[in-house]
Amino acid sequence: MISGLINENPTVYEKSERRVRIEDIKDPEHPLSLEQLRVVTEDSVEVDDEKSHVRVTFTPTMEHCSMATLIGLCIRVKLMRSLPSRYKIDIRVAPGTHETEDALNKQINDKERVAAALENPNLVEVVDECLLPSFE
Known part of the structure; x- marks a missing residue:
């Protein structure tokens, strides 16, 4: 077991089989996708093509998850690179x-804060690692 993790034993869910799959984003702490941890589900993604708006509501695995900001940034970057x-991208923590x-x-959701974060090469490296498809 890897020690020093914030959430050493998260609940892991089966990936759902469906025609439209949420793109896999690796959890920053575990070699599991946000989908497997049910941080992001198909129901939590809303797309309004007419209004060019996407909203993703994610649910951290713990209510004091220190990785929540990084998870939100990873979701935002994935959408920015894909759409x-x-x-307009709106990322929210589930109420x-x-x-x-x-x-x-x-x-x-603050453009200036996101831009500043993406100027940090170390942070971009962590985000890129979370977006790599080869974590399974």
Whole structure:
């Protein structure tokens, strides 16, 4: 067992078999996808193509998860890299699932904070690692 993890034994769910699959994003702490941990589900992704708007509501595995900001940033970067630039991306923590929900929502949706975070090469390296498809 790897020691020093914040959540050493998360609940792991089976990947669902469906025609439309949520892109896998690796959890920053475990070699599991956010989908496997049910941090992000198909139901938590809303797309309004007419209004060019995407909203993802994610549920951290613990209400004091220190990785929640990084998870939100990974989701945002994945969408930024995958969608045409016309889309407005809104990332939210599910209501009542994190003790600093309001601060997290503000931070991961603030363009200037996101831009500053993405100027940090160490942070970009961590995000890129979470977005690699070869974690299974």
